[in-house]
Amino acid sequence: MTTQSNAVPQQPLDAQTTAPVAISPTRPLYRSVRRELWENRSIYIAPLAVAVVYLVGFLISLFWLPQSLRGLEALHDGTPQPIALAMPYSHAAMLIMVVGFLVGIFYSVDTLHSERRERSILFWKSLPVSDLTTVLAKASVPLVILPVVVFAITVVLQLIMLLVSAAVVLLSGAGAATPWHPPLFDMELVLLYSLIVLALWHAPLYMWLLLVSGWPRRATFLWAVLPPLALAALELIAFHTSYLGALLQDRLYGFAAAAFDLKDRAGATIDPHFIPLAQLAPGRFFSSPSLWIGLVVAAIFFYAAVRLRRYQGAL
Amino acid sequence: MNTQSNALPESCESQRIVPATTSATRPFYWSVRRELWEYRSIYIAPLAGAAVALFGFLIAILVLSAANATQRRPALEDPYGQAAALIMMAAFIVSIFYSLEALHGERRDGSILFWKSLPVSDLTTVLSKASIPLVVLPLLSFVIVVATVVIMLLLSSLILLGSGVPVATPGTPMLVQMGMMLLYHLITVHVLWYAPFYGWLLLVSAWARRAAFLWAALPPVAIGGIEKIAFHTTYFFDMLRYRFAGSGPEVGGSDNFLNPMTHFTPGRFLASPGLWIGLLITAACLAAAVRLRRRQDPI
Numbered sequence: 001m002t003t004q005s006n007a008v009p010q011q012p013l014d015a016q017t018t019a020p021v022a023i024s025p026t027r028p029l030y031r032s033v034r035r036e037l038w039e040n041r042s043i044y045i046a047p048l049a050v051a052v053v054y055l056v057g058f059l060i061s062l063f064w065l066p067q068s069l070r071g072l073e074a075l076h077d078g079t080p081q082p083i084a085l086a087m088p089y090s091h092a093a094m095l096i097m098v099v100g101f102l103v104g105i106f107y108s109v110d111t112l113h114s115e116r117r118e119r120s121i122l123f124w125k126s127l128p129v130s131d132l133t134t135v136l137a138k139a140s141v142p143l144v145i146l147p148v149v150v151f152a153i154t155v156v157l158q159l160i161m162l163l164v165s166a167a168v169v170l171l172s173g174a175g176a177a178t179p180w181h182p183p184l185f186d187m188e189l190v191l192l193y194s195l196i197v198l199a200l201w202h203a204p205l206y207m208w209l210l211l212v213s214g215w216p217r218r219a220t221f222l223w224a225v226l227p228p229l230a231l232a233a234l235e236l237i238a239f240h241t242s243y244l245g246a247l248l249q250d251r252l253y254g255f256a257a258a259a260f261d262l263k264d265r266a267g268a269t270i271d272p273h274f275i276p277l278a279q280l281a282p283g284r285f286f287s288s289p290s291l292w293i294g295l296v297v298a299a300i301f302f303y304a305a306v307r308l309r310r311y312q313g314a315l
Numbered sequence: 316m317n318t319q320s321n322a323l324p325e326s327c328e329s330q331r332i333v334p335a336t337t338s339a340t341r342p343f344y345w346s347v348r349r350e351l352w353e354y355r356s357i358y359i360a361p362l363a364g365a366a367v368a369l370f371g372f373l374i375a376i377l378v379l380s381a382a383n384a385t386q387r388r389p390a391l392e393d394p395y396g397q398a399a400a401l402i403m404m405a406a407f408i409v410s411i412f413y414s415l416e417a418l419h420g421e422r423r424d425g426s427i428l429f430w431k432s433l434p435v436s437d438l439t440t441v442l443s444k445a446s447i448p449l450v451v452l453p454l455l456s457f458v459i460v461v462a463t464v465v466i467m468l469l470l471s472s473l474i475l476l477g478s479g480v481p482v483a484t485p486g487t488p489m490l491v492q493m494g495m496m497l498l499y500h501l502i503t504v505h506v507l508w509y510a511p512f513y514g515w516l517l518l519v520s521a522w523a524r525r526a527a528f529l530w531a532a533l534p535p536v537a538i539g540g541i542e543k544i545a546f547h548t549t550y551f552f553d554m555l556r557y558r559f560a561g562s563g564p565e566v567g568g569s570d571n572f573l574n575p576m577t578h579f580t581p582g583r584f585l586a587s588p589g590l591w592i593g594l595l596i597t598a599a600c601l602a603a604a605v606r607l608r609r610r611q612d613p614i
Contacts, residue, residue, distance in 0.1 A: 042526045099536065238371035
């Protein structure tokens with residue numbers, strides 16, 4: 001992507017004007033994604049801001065690091081558990097993932113509605129960019145851009161944390177001989193896997209929000225939340241069953257059971273703060289029918305959102 | 316309120332001659348009317364919840380009356396609680412949505428310029444907006460729940476009497492008691508206990524230029540996160556959970572607020588410091604929102 005954007009100024013301008021057909025088909029998509037990042041700066045500012053705040057908190061906590069390392073040594077006969085060491089790092093990852101999730105939800109429910117509300121849809125539709133490209137760019141924000149942003153910010157944050165605590169450990173001389181950091185590389189792999197799992201598992205959720213943002217004239221938030229709720233309640237009252245409620249809950253939280261072995265070989269429940277690589281179950285996850293059904297549903301919602309945008313004007 | 320709105324056409328001339336006699340509550344009343352006109356979801360969403368509950372109940376009755384009499388389930392008594400829960404849930408979600416939107420929407424669509432040109436103070440406007448989640452929606456959901464339950468009772472007795480299935484319908488004293496329980500639950504939990512949430516959301520909606528939802532949600536997450544990492548404590552998250560869980564020990568009673576066995580404990584509720592601290596925070600948020608609106612322009 002960087003090579004493309006660098007290549008633009010080097011191309012002679014008249015070559016473009018004489019041969020407009022030569023624009024590559026991915027160029028409008030790339031520019032549309034750039035547009036989303038310009039319009040919604042919260043996509044990267046919100047995770048960055050929370051990462052900075054977390055780093056400040058971590059620096060404060062470093063005053064207690066030597067002391068807590070000594071405590072851990074005493075507790076576990078000189079070999080601190082990876083879970084205790086991983087705790088601050090995994091909390092950082094979880095916090096930024098939660099922020100990414102919130103931003104994704106907010107973005108999806110707002111994006112197709114705000115361009116209609118502020119009438120900029122008239123301008124964007126006047127460009128030679130198809131509805132498919134525009135909606136694809138918007139869908140890629142929660143499904144691709146935000147996971148990438150979350151991953152990058154988390155890795156950088158964790159590296160900074162590692163360097164700072166290395167300096168503190170060296171200066172204080174405490175626990176220099178004992179392990180003082182978790183296996184960070186393994187943790188990054190688990191983080192990457194979790195982000196992919198989350199994006200795929202929540203895809204129907206985001207696409208539903210995208211569809212809702214393109215459809216009602218106002219109160220998109222209510223249209224997104226209330227119909228599923230009402231349907232679940234209808235089922236409960238009419239048939240005294242809660243299949244739909246269970247389905248919705250599974251769609252929100254079910255990724256953990258689907259993508260990880262929650263029990264290790266000894267049968268003990270694993271701690272979500274430190275998930276060993278052996279507990280990942282990508283084969284089971286990618287062969288689980290509910291993942292693929294969810295993706296089909298997501299594709300249907302996506303297609304409906306594209307069709308809807310064709311007929312929508314300014315509000 | 317009805318008499319006021321009916322009296323308006325007649326008093327039109329007298330108002331033109333002596334405009335000073337406009338009563339002090341009149342601008343407030345019309346500001347609330349304005350909110351109801353602008354956000355029709357305030358009453359449409361709970362009504363839609365009631366319609367869904369009634370539809371589901373109708374299906375349940377038809378299924379039951381089609382089955383033979385020995386298969387009757389005690390389940391026919393549950394729907395009252397479920398319908399009430401659905402309607403109050405819809406009202407709660409509308410409250411959150413409305414509070415986040417109320418002061419932001421008028422700045423976004425520029426109508427704040429018109430509303431500010433009227434002789435209605437910022438205090439009146441913000442109070443009328445705060446009264447929607449704190450007064451109008453609880454009252455509305457109470458009325459709708461009562462109406463729904465009465466319709467359900469009529470429906471079930473009509474249809475089930477015809478089919479000869481004996482069903483235990485709660486008697487009138489029981490219904491009155493359930494109504495009182497509902498009102499108590501609405502006033503304690505939905506109004507007094509949740510008031511700081513609405514105050515905070517209104518403040519954010521008066522302040523954020525965009526992404527009000529994120530501004531409302533992220534600071535609490537960030538504060539809780541920084542406390543966890545810096546001091547290894549979770550007081551902030553605990554406080555939020557304690558507040559959000561609603562019917563805490565102070566409110567009294569169990570999860571099932573319609574359970575007739577639930578005891579009222581209004582004394583303990585009114586004496587709990589959490590309630591008064593929450594109300595103070597609400598007042599501070601609303602005062603800040605009033606101050607902010609004074610200086611705000613369209614965005």
